[in-house]
Amino acid sequence: MLLIPCPWCGPRDEAEFHYGGQAHIAYPDNPAALSDEEWARYLFFRDNPKGPFAERWSHTAGCRRWFNVVRDTATNEIHAVYRVGEPRPVTA
């Protein structure tokens, strides 16, 4: 079980959260102008690194806020937690 530090509520059990996939995926400026392939790429293609990964989590059983986490996918170590709208912190 991960212990995830919600930027509002502090450390809480993973069971209180929902996972939201890769962070910082911008909605296309003009979706209608995209080809099917480009649209599919926006919808379905995500990074899958072994190592630090910026991802979204929602504290569904608590303050119900979405926020971002930099988690090492190999070790589950959480390097950073930051609120939506804040830039991804520089981590080792």
Added chain:
Amino acid sequence: MADSAAERRSPAAAYAARFEAASAGGGLRLAEIPFLTQVDLRVDPKSPAAERIGTAIGVPLPVEPGTVASGGDLEVLWLGPDEWLVLGPDGAAPDLVARIAEAAGGEHVSVVDVSAQRTTLAVAGERARDVLAHGCALDLHPRVFGPGRCAQTMLARANVILVAGEDDVRVLVRSSFAGYLAEWLLDASVEYVAGG
């Protein structure tokens, strides 16, 4: 038409006798506090409306996560950075909603009477926090979760709001989960109940 107040039945009413029996030893006291007023409020904490609402209800909205501000017969629970739950006595909702709505003016504010959404289970006595610890991952010690603090979390896998007191914790639970949680509390209490 019948008086609707006479027909009200609280979600954990059926547990009153068993709560009372479990409370006989004194180390633990279980009871439902039915029909409290609960008003959900969403507003930008930095907006003039937030300040006006605080003035109108006589309690400034707490901005520190997990804290409770109180004044008069009202308590304001921090639920999120732009969300609060205002607790008051039974019957206070219509007046409270009207006062908040008036203070909100034309600003972007949501105020909803959610009194029927949850009921309140009071877990009191020196064993209260031990019982809750059976199903809650939070540190409930009064040193970190004492008077003036609240938390939205899970108790025995049910979503709850915990409101800390000196030797008690109030558990606000959704009405449809109240029976389940009452059963769970009674079960978790067995080892603390005299003769149990």
